Amino acid sequence: MELTTGAILRRITETPLSTAAHKLATIILDGIAWKDGYNGLERGTAAFTLAHLAEKMGVSRQHLTTLLIELATSGLALVRWKPNGKFAPWLFRFGEREDADAPPDVVSAPSDTSLSREAKNKTIFAGRIQIASGSNVYRTPWADLIKAAKASLACWNVDTQVIWERFHAFNRAHGHAAVPAGFLLGFMRRWRTTPNAMAKPAPLAPPKRASTPKDQELQRLISAAPSKNWQFHASDLRRLIGQAAYEARVFDVIRQFGCPRFAATLAVHGRAIISGEIAR
Template sequence: MELTTGSLLRRITETDLSVSAHKLATIILDGIAWKDGYNGLPRGAAAFTLAALAERMGISRQYLSNLLGELAVSGLRLERRKPHGKYAPWLFRFGERIRENSKHGMSSGDDTSLFREESHKTIFSGKIKIGETGNVFQTRWAQLIKAVKTALPCWNVDTQVIWERFIAFNRQRGNVSVPAGYLLGFMRRWRNAPKTRQEETLAPETTVTVDPVQDELAALISAAPVRNRQFHEADLRRAIGQEGYDTRICEVVKRLGCPRFTATLAVHGRAVMVGEISR
């Protein structure tokens, strides 16, 4: 019989740990995926950055390292690894000894945990209609992308950017509707995304007509800071005021005819160019 969140939580409380280590183990348990692919994670793993864990615990990074070491040598045998590069979140997993030694921790048939294997379904289900909307936050997929990308190669890419790339990828292939699982697969292969059809067929001698409006928009967006976008937005709001910030976005929307999110990136790019905020 498989462990559930309830049985693993009982095992945590049975293990001799400090109060803070108990709390940390519970936080990690809360993020565990019990079905492979849920939230983009391997089965039995949870994804966190050390900064996020320290913030949730309200402790320093040094003390957090001590607590992680305590969990690693305890009966819980906490393991962690970072498969997606230096700046990606850590993947945490409780060791196999729990499954081998835990008798009291096994769930009975009366355990109604929401995280039992048989009741836990992959969240990417249904169909995605390509081109239904360009704004991911007007769909039900925004929160799913946010939750899943934390453990994937695109963990530091803006949710809207992921959505736009996914829509463009399928439009170029003439897809009108695709299974929702395609979105998860697209995010998993982010760094190895294939060339677009236009890139494959465009001859070197072909002359491309450049739209000045789109060219200006692309230049502004390329200058915009993508990582920690919210912090840069807050800096710009403080520099020019809320009214000035909103006015700039509205002016870009009217002048360049782009969605509000794209206009926001353009405003941030312009602010970087003139030195109002740093990249």
């Protein structure tokens, strides 16, 4: 059975779920690709990291897992899997309803022309790209797709051929002979520097100043809150004490230690972990 966005949305509203689970289901629905190759995904599939989902939901990873289990065991039959390694996003798909009582309009009609299915979508990167040197992008079918996709990305003002060459250079450096076309869109979305920026020598690090008791105390607080989990700690602490109190603590640490905001944020989380307000 082939489902549409509207059909799944109706199933979400008809399925008995908690309010948070309903919200999570709509977030996943919003990321589903309805044409093969859209964002490098198969049709009917969405991709998210658990960290991204937890941030969008404003919940902890533990609560997010509970909500995912609720969706999996509900009539939505949400399934998830991770085929591309430990650090790759999870893939999500809503199970198809097989009961005979399903209303007939859950099946995608031939005349379905919803925005998510329109053929004019320009971010469809399907197939595979062969990695070669000296390739001219304008002699390939990818030039128009790159030009359309980069219009809303950080590389909007970079020549299409330059993007193509740097994409090939990146994959050659990683030993890739061929990659899924979706990798090209992901490469463009992560564009951060100009071509010349990579050749600039790194500035010399300033000499380290002697460690003071204040520096040691700041480092002790930061060490109590690993930076890789800082978003979850922030979410847990905001939910516990409120946004205003959270910001006040951060500013107090900045004034006390004269440190950057990110360091102050980690120190606030570390102090909350040490005092037992939130879990490590």
